Amino acid sequence: xxxxxxxxxxxxxxxxxxxxxxxxxxxxxxxxxxxxxxxxxxxxxxxxxxxxxxxxxxxxxxxxxxxxxxxxxxxxxxxxxxxxxxxxxxxxxxxxxxxxxxxxxxxxxxxxxxxxxxxxxxxxxxxxxxxxxxxxxxxxxxxxxxxxxxxxxxxxxxxxxxxxxxxxxxxxxxxxxxxxxxxxxxxxxxxxxxxxxxxxxxxxxxxxxxxxxxxxxxxxxxxxxxxxxxxxxxxxxxxxxxxxxxxxxxxxxxxxxxxxxxxxxxxxxxxxxxxxxxxxxxxxxxxxxxxxxxxxxxxxxxxxxxxxxxxxxxxxxxxxxxxxxxxxxxxxxxxxxxxxxxxxxxxxxxxxxxxxxxxxxxxxxxxxx
Numbered sequence: 001x002x003x004x005x006x007x008x009x010x011x012x013x014x015x016x017x018x019x020x021x022x023x024x025x026x027x028x029x030x031x032x033x034x035x036x037x038x039x040x041x042x043x044x045x046x047x048x049x050x051x052x053x054x055x056x057x058x059x060x061x062x063x064x065x066x067x068x069x070x071x072x073x074x075x076x077x078x079x080x081x082x083x084x085x086x087x088x089x090x091x092x093x094x095x096x097x098x099x100x101x102x103x104x105x106x107x108x109x110x111x112x113x114x115x116x117x118x119x120x121x122x123x124x125x126x127x128x129x130x131x132x133x134x135x136x137x138x139x140x141x142x143x144x145x146x147x148x149x150x151x152x153x154x155x156x157x158x159x160x161x162x163x164x165x166x167x168x169x170x171x172x173x174x175x176x177x178x179x180x181x182x183x184x185x186x187x188x189x190x191x192x193x194x195x196x197x198x199x200x201x202x203x204x205x206x207x208x209x210x211x212x213x214x215x216x217x218x219x220x221x222x223x224x225x226x227x228x229x230x231x232x233x234x235x236x237x238x239x240x241x242x243x244x245x246x247x248x249x250x251x252x253x254x255x256x257x258x259x260x261x262x263x264x265x266x267x268x269x270x271x272x273x274x275x276x277x278x279x280x281x282x283x284x285x286x287x288x289x290x291x292x293x294x295x296x297x298x299x300x301x302x303x304x305x306x307x308x309x310x311x312x313x314x315x316x317x318x319x320x321x322x323x324x325x326x327x328x329x330x331x332x333x334x335x336x337x338x339x340x341x342x343x344x345x346x347x348x349x350x351x352x353x354x355x356x357x358x359x360x361x362x363x364x365x366x367x368x369x
Contacts, residue, residue, distance in 0.1 A: 035142040037209045038114050039084050042241060044074030045137075045211060048169045049235040053096075058227030059193075065096035070238075073124060073137055082115035088124035112138070117149070129153050136203075141178060141210035149180065154201055156182035164250040165204045168214055168236035176245040177204035177213045188221055195221035195228065209242045 049069040056063045071090025078084045091105035110122035117140060118132045126133060134150040143149060147158040158180050165177040181202045188195040203215035214236035222228035237244075344353040352363035360367050 036140045038082070039075045039078065039138070039209075039211075041075055041077055043209070043211065044072060045237045045240040045242075046070070046072045047212070047235055047237050049233065051231065051233045053229050053231050055230040056228070057222070058225060060227055060229045063097060063229065065094070065100075068093045076109070078114075082113055083111055083120055084114055085109065085111050086124075090125075114138070126152065137212040139178065139180070139203075139205040139210045139212075141205065141207055143178070151180075151182065151201065151203060154182045154184050156180040156201065156203065161207060163204070164247045165213060166249065168216075168234050169238055170236070174247050174249050175213060176207055176247050178207050178210075179204055192221070192229075193223065193227065195223050197221045197231075199231075206240070206242060206244060208245070211240065211242060213237055213244065 047070070049067075049071070051067040051069070053063070053065045069090055069092040071088065073086060073088050076085045076087050087107070087109050089105070089107035091103070093101075093103050095101045106125050108122065108125070110124060111120040112118065112135055113120050116132075117135050117138060119126070119135065123133060124137075126136075129152055134152055136151045139149055139151075140147075143158050143161070145158055145161055149156050149158070158178060160179040163177050163179040164174045165179070167173045167175060179202070181200065183198070183200045185196065185198040188197045197219050199217060199219035201215065201217045204213040205211065206213050212235075215234075217231075217233040217235075219231040219233075220228065221231065345356045346353055347361040347364060347366060349366040350361060350364040352361055354361055354363075
């Protein structure tokens with residue numbers, strides 16, 4: 001859950017399991033004079049978290065690592081001035097594609113303010129942040145849409161006060177949540193290297209108490225030499241002492257970009273009508289000339305198809321033509337045959353056509369004039 005540059009590095013560590021019993025919240029919900037929920041002794045939650053480093057470039061090409069974490073935070077005491085005591089614990093399991101595999105964890109106590117939503121004394125192992133450090137797990141639940149807050153050192157804006165959120169590690173379960181988002185950048189300078197890091201953070205909180213429900217943090221790191229990677233941190237609660245409100249899944253987005261413009265629909269209809277008319281005219285003309293030849297019985301298109309040779313010579317079609325000679329003087333001698341034509345004239349008596357050289361008509365015997 002640490003957003004800051006961490007001391008994990010390419011041989012880093014990833015969290016495993018922590019089972020910390022959480023007491024049930026005593027009594028009904030309390031609220032501050034400003035209207036937001038005030039934590040009570042026994043409030044708390046367990047969470048699961050997965051951090052993935054991938055999409056590497058340059059020196060990080062092909063590199064991947066994953067950290068699995070299970071942890072908990074519990075409110076152990078409250079005070080009239082709004083400063084509350086809490087405990088934390090987590091365990092992790094780390095692996096990467098270079099064979100590194102390790103386990104670790106931590107636990108401790110800290111205090112926080114339920115009035116200004118900041119850590120007061122200590123943190124749940126949040127390092128690399130400048131004071132004041134704002135809480136990541138508890139938000140003012142009285143904020144309305146477009147309300148402003150800060151998580152750790154990141155300003156966020158309320159996107160919705162009643163969104164349907166799918167719990168990351170409870171497939172198919174959706175709960176009502178306040179949705180906030182923010183973005184930022186910083187200079188990473190740790191065992192990973194020196195990088196310019198840009199990130200977006202989408203977080204979700206219980207509308208009834210303001211405690212965390214889950215988040216998605218995505219960071220892109222790069223340097224001027226073309227090296228870089230993507231860091232994705234997904235967290236979701238696995239159990240809570242405060243009841244979450246189950247809701248239906250959000251509606252699926254439309255499969256397409258929405259309905260087509262009326263002008264485009266009319267244009268398509270006109271085009272279809274024109275095509276139908278043209279096809280009808282062509283068919284009528286072909287019908288007047290007789291039927292088209294039937295397709296090949298095999299359906300195979302021979303000559304002209306990609307990879308196909310010329311069609312075979314049908315039986316009885318005669319020998320294939322001889323070679324063509326393109327070099328002058330290389331042509332074979334051709335014997336010339338002169339065909340003499342005879343002019344025909346009609347007989348003056350019976351009209352029968354006869355050679356112009358004939359003396360008499362071969363039909364009636366009349367002399368040719």
